[in-house]
Every structure is written in structure tokens, then in C-alpha cells.
Amino acid sequence: MSYSTKVIEHTENPRNVGTLDKNDPNVGTGLVGAPACGDVMRLQIKVGDGGLIEDARFKTFGCGSAIASSSLATEWLKGKTIDQAEAIRNVDIVTELDLPPVKIHCSVLAEDAIKSAIADFRAKQAARRDSVAAVAPASEGPVPHGAAREAQG
Amino acid sequence: MTLQLPIFMDYHSTTPVDPRVVEEMLPHFTKSFGNAASRNHAFGWAAEEAVEHARERVGQLLGAASAKEIVFTSGATESNNLAIKGVADFYRDKGDHVVTQVTEHKAVLDTCKRLEKEGLRVTYLDVGKDGRVDPADVAKAIGDKTILVSIMLANNEIGTVQPLREIGEITRARGVLLHSDAVQGVGKVPFDVQSMNVDLASVTAHKMYGPKGVGALYVRRSKPRVRLVAQMDGGGHERGMRSGTLNVPAIVGFGKACDIMRLEGREESARILALRERLRTRLVGELDEVHLNGSFEHRLPGNLNLSFAFVEGEGLMMAIKDVAVSSGSACTSSSLEPSYVLRALGVGDELAHSSIRFGLGRFNTPEEVDYVADLVATKVRKLRELSPLYEMHQEGIDLEKVQWVAH
Numbered sequence: 044m045s046y047s048t049k050v051i052e053h054t055e056n057p058r059n060v061g062t063l064d065k066n067d068p069n070v071g072t073g074l075v076g077a078p079a080c081g082d083v084m085r086l087q088i089k090v091g092d093g094g095l096i097e098d099a100r101f102k103t104f105g106c107g108s109a110i111a112s113s114s115l116a117t118e119w120l121k122g123k124t125i126d127q128a129e130a131i132r133n134v135d136i137v138t139e140l141d142l143p144p145v146k147i148h149c150s151v152l153a154e155d156a157i158k159s160a161i162a163d164f165r166a167k168q169a170a171r172r173d174s175v176a177a178v179a180p181a182s183e184g185p186v187p188h189g190a191a192r193e194a195q196g
Numbered sequence: 197m198t199l200q201l202p203i204f205m206d207y208h209s210t211t212p213v214d215p216r217v218v219e220e221m222l223p224h225f226t227k228s229f230g231n232a233a234s235r236n237h238a239f240g241w242a243a244e245e246a247v248e249h250a251r252e253r254v255g256q257l258l259g260a261a262s263a264k265e266i267v268f269t270s271g272a273t274e275s276n277n278l279a280i281k282g283v284a285d286f287y288r289d290k291g292d293h294v295v296t297q298v299t300e301h302k303a304v305l306d307t308c309k310r311l312e313k314e315g316l317r318v319t320y321l322d323v324g325k326d327g328r329v330d331p332a333d334v335a336k337a338i339g340d341k342t343i344l345v346s347i348m349l350a351n352n353e354i355g356t357v358q359p360l361r362e363i364g365e366i367t368r369a370r371g372v373l374l375h376s377d378a379v380q381g382v383g384k385v386p387f388d389v390q391s392m393n394v395d396l397a398s399v400t401a402h403k404m405y406g407p408k409g410v411g412a413l414y415v416r417r418s419k420p421r422v423r424l425v426a427q428m429d430g431g432g433h434e435r436g437m438r439s440g441t442l443n444v445p446a447i448v449g450f451g452k453a454c455d456i457m458r459l460e461g462r463e464e465s466a467r468i469l470a471l472r473e474r475l476r477t478r479l480v481g482e483l484d485e486v487h488l489n490g491s492f493e494h495r496l497p498g499n500l501n502l503s504f505a506f507v508e509g510e511g512l513m514m515a516i517k518d519v520a521v522s523s524g525s526a527c528t529s530s531s532l533e534p535s536y537v538l539r540a541l542g543v544g545d546e547l548a549h550s551s552i553r554f555g556l557g558r559f560n561t562p563e564e565v566d567y568v569a570d571l572v573a574t575k576v577r578k579l580r581e582l583s584p585l586y587e588m589h590q591e592g593i594d595l596e597k598v599q600w601v602a603h
């Protein structure tokens with residue numbers, strides 16, 4: 044199989060390789076795939092106070108198309124809102140990188156990685172709001188944790 | 197240093213034709229183009245003479261008692277089909293059971309699968325961690341109805357050389373025929389149909405610096421005389437075992453390639469082994485977590501099958517695209533399943549995905565080996581920096597214990 048020039052370009056010069064602090068509440072981490080299946084992607088986003096993704100990083104174990112798909116994803120994620128990021132579809136990656144049919148699963152994995160990073164970020168944010176809400180009413184007396192959670196809607 | 201890129205290190209897949217072989221072939225395309233079956237004119241006689249000369253040479257390399265034991269075919273796929281189906285068809289009254297092993301080439305395994313559909317019973321023996329079958333397992337698998345044992349000389353992925361001599365003693369004692377797919381090993385490791393008691397052997401020219409599309413099946417003619425049912429009906433060429441006009445130029449080239457192997461094979465193997473060891477020791481010395489797949493001791497001189505943990509094989513192949521190698525990674529096949537050969541050794545899927553097969557051969561040089569060692573070491577390091585698995589490994593996380601979300 045021959046690779047598209049875009050895939051080759053991304054694998055030779057992968058963008059945004061690296062690791063963000065996974066314990067940072069503003070960082071969402073997605074780890075998808077499995078070594079036994081031949082590809083694992085870790086994609087991380089860091090969301091700024093304005094709600095924009097200010098940084099995105101990846102590390103990928105996989106073939107050239109998997110590396111290129113995740114590299115491209117990090118490029119696209121930067122500067123987007125979470126909603127915009129969530130709208131990225133694997134077909135967009137397939138089109139941009141000219142992936143052949145046998146490599147479509149690489150783009151699917153990249154979409155999964157984005158979704159998983161967003162879900163992680165949201166879960167952290169929700170947990171933080173929970174703990175803030177649980178702490179705030181405390182001055183008016185103890186509120187059961189479950190009630191605070193409900194108040195959040 | 198003038199190094200020609202790309203570098204070919206995939207000699208198990210095929211080989212370039214040796215210029216000395218090409219030279220002998222050329223006249224047979226133009227001047228001496230006769231049909232070897234034309235019995236009544238000079239063109240036919242010349243072609244027949246050339247074919248018989250080649251037959252002698254192929255027979256000599258294999259240790260055949262007579263050139264008449266060589267049947268020319270289109271390659272080893274056909275030879276394997278003819279051997280196994282031919283024997284199964286002929287000896288149907290005698291038995292219905294064949295013994296083989298799990299790392300055989302698909303040309304053997306799929307032939308056996310086909311016969312199973314037709315009611316034959318096939319035992320697929322497991323191999324050890326080193327890729328070898330245990331001759332004792334062969335002995336145990338043979339029953340009253342066993343007509344054939346088919347065990348390869350050397351494996352095309354991991355280069356593991358099978359204990360054929362020991363197996364031959366067993367099959368001979370038990371009166372069962374022994375077929376061997378000898379494609380990868382002939383000329384490179386000791387092989388001889390007489391001393392090894394091999395009754396049928398498949399070979400192909402393009403793995404030994406001859407042309408593609410020509411091969412042979414050795415069929416023993418005495419003690420015991422092996423009988424086959426032809427699988428191709430037609431003009432009755434090749435003593436009725438393989439009809440079809442002979443590909444004279446290719447057969448001539450095959451003969452020459454065998455002659456070169458017979459005369460130079462031993463010395464060449466020593467040279468290639470030294471190159472392979474140079475490559476292996478450099479890679480294992482410079483990188484951590486590099487695993488050798490298959491037996492170290494019982495191995496083709498030119499074969500180096502390594503798993504570079506935490507790096508995916510196809511990704512690595514792409515990073516070293518000026519070097520032609522091959523991988524057991526699923527990504528290189530359309531099936532998305534990693535190599536069944538590595539699986540059979542008990543190599544985990546993740547290491548199978550990380551495997552690279554280097555196949556060294558006649559035209560590789562020490563300079564090429566050094567270039568490849570440097571390049572591979574550099575790229576593996578770079579890809580590990582890109583690998584979440586390597587990072588996790590360095591953090592001390594046991595990758596086996598992670599709950600992976602397969603997609």
C-alpha cells in the first residue's frame with residue numbers, strides 16, 4: 044500500500060507530540076485502542092478559561108495512518124470550543140489524509156480519542172462543580188452530597 | 197560511501213535474478229526458443245536438452261538419485277498443491293490422514309483445508325516457543341490411516357529450521373511419506389533428500405536468485421516409489437505429473453540458480469550469517485526491549501525477525517521506507533490479524549504487531565547493514581518518544597493490567 048503525501052508528511056513531522064498533566068482539572072485525556080489490536084492513541088486537550096482548547100497533545104502507538112490521524116486531530120483541536128471539537132468526524136480525517144478503506148479504522152480511533160478526551164474533561168469539570176457546590180452551602184449547615192448533586196441539575 | 201537506496205532486505209519474499217542466471221536464460225527467448233515437447237526437429241531437441249540439463253542441476257542440489265525425480269512446476273505453491281493433493285488422491289484407499297504443523301506456508305495449510313472439505317483428516321501440530329515441531333509429536337500423530345507428513349524445511353517468517361532429519365527417520369520407519377516445503381532453506385541450510393528420507397520436496401526459483409514463476413517438485417522414484425495423481429490435465433508432460441508446455445528460459449535459469457547455490461551456498465551462508473549477526477548485535481545492543489522471534493540456534497542464516505516493543509511494525513516500516521523489510525503486524529495485511537506464525541509461537545499480539553522481518557541475502561553489504569542498523573535504531577527511538585505505551589512502560593505501568601478499550 045502506498046501512503047498519501049499528507050500521511051507521510053504527518054508521520055515525518057508529527058505535530059503536538061507530548062504529554063499534558065493528566066491531573067490538571069483543565070486537561071482532558073482520552074486513551075483508546077489496545078496494544079493487541081495494533082493501535083493505541085492518547086489524546087489530551089487543555090481548555091482555557093474562555094472555553095477554548097488552548098493546547099492539544101498526542102502520543103500514538105500505531106501505523107503511519109494512525110499517527111497521522113492523531114497528529115491532524117491535535118492540529119484541528121487547537122482554538123476550537125468543546126462543541127466544535129465534538130463535531131469533528133472521522134470522515135473529515137479520511138478526506139483530509141486520503142486514507143484508503145483499510146485505514147478508516149485509524150480515523151475512527153482518532154474520533155474516539157477526541158470524544159474520550161472531551162468526556163474526561165467534562166467529568167472533571169462536573170466533579171469540580173460538585174465539590175464547589177458541596178462546599179458553598181456548608182455555611183448554612185450541612186447539605187448531603189446527593190442533594191448538592193441534584194441542585195446541579 | 198556510496199550506498200544505493202532503497203536497500204533490499206526482504207530476501208524471503210523474493211530475490212533478484214543473479215546476472216549469471218539471466219545470461220544463461222537469454223538465448224532461450226530468441227534463438228533457442230523451441231518447445232521441449234517437439235520431438236522431431238532441432239529446435240525442440242535443443243530445448244529438451246536445455247531442460248534436461250536444468251533438471252540434472254536441480255536434482256543435484258536436492259540430492260536426488262536421478263534427474264527423473266524432478267517435476268517442473270510454476271512455483272512452490274503449485275508444487276505443494278501437487279504433492280499433497282496428488283498423494284491424497286492416489287493413496288485414498290490406503291488412508292485418509294495427513295500430519296502437518298501450524299506454521300506452514302498457506303500453500304500447504306490451505307491445501308490441507310481444501311482436502312479436509314473433501315473428507316480427509318488433517319492433524320496440525322503445534323510448535324514450541326522456538327517455532328520447532330517436536331519429532332515425538334509427529335510420531336504420536338501418525339496412525340494406521342496416515343499417508344503423508346508435510347513439514348517445511350525452514351519457515352519464511354521466523355527462519356526456524358525444522359528437525360527434518362529426525363522426522364524423516366520416523367516417517368521412514370513407519371512407512372509414511374514425507375513431504376517438505378523446502379523453499380526457504382535449500383542451499384542455505386543442510387538439505388538432502390537421501391539422508392533426510394524426504395520423499396517429496398517443493399522448491400521455487402525466485403527464492404534462490406532465479407526467475408519467478410518456475411519451481412519443482414522432487415518425487416522419489418525408488419524406496420519407496422511415490423505415486424501422484426496429476427492435478428492438471430493435458431498433454432501429459434513431465435511424466436504425466438504436470439501437463440503444460442515447459443517454460444524453457446525460466447527452467448534454464450532455475451537450473452543455473454541451483455548450480456550456483458550448490459557451488460557457493462555454503463560460503464555464502466557463512467557470509468550472510470555474519471551480516472545478520474552484525475545487524476542483530478547492533479540493534480539488540482543499542483535498543484532496550486528488542487525480542488528475537490523464533491529459534492536462535494536453528495535459524496536460516498539470513499533471517500532476523502525482531503519485535504521492537506512499544507513500536508508498531510508498519511509505523512516503523514514507514515519510518516524506514518528506504519529499506520525494504522516486512523512485518524508480522526496486522527496493518528500490513530488486509531485481514532487486520534497479526535501473523536499466525538508469531539501467534540503459534542505464543543508471541544503476544546502486541547509483540548506480533550511490533551515485529552519486523554529482515555531477510556538478508558546475496559547482494560547485501562556490510563555498509564548496508566550498518567546503514568540499516570543506524571536508521572532502525574534512530575527511528576525506533578523516535579517512535580518510542582511518540583508511543584504512549586513506552587511512556588507508560590517507563591512509568592512502571594504494567595501494560596498487561598491496563599483495561600484497554602478496544603474499538
Ligand SMILES: Cc1ncc(COP(=O)(O)O)c(C=O)c1O
Nearest residue numbers: 271272273301303352377379400
Ligand atoms: C515457505 C514457502 N512456501 C511456498 C511459497 C510459495 O512459493 P511460490 O511463490 O513459488 O508459489 C513461499 C513463497 O512465498 C514460501 O516462502
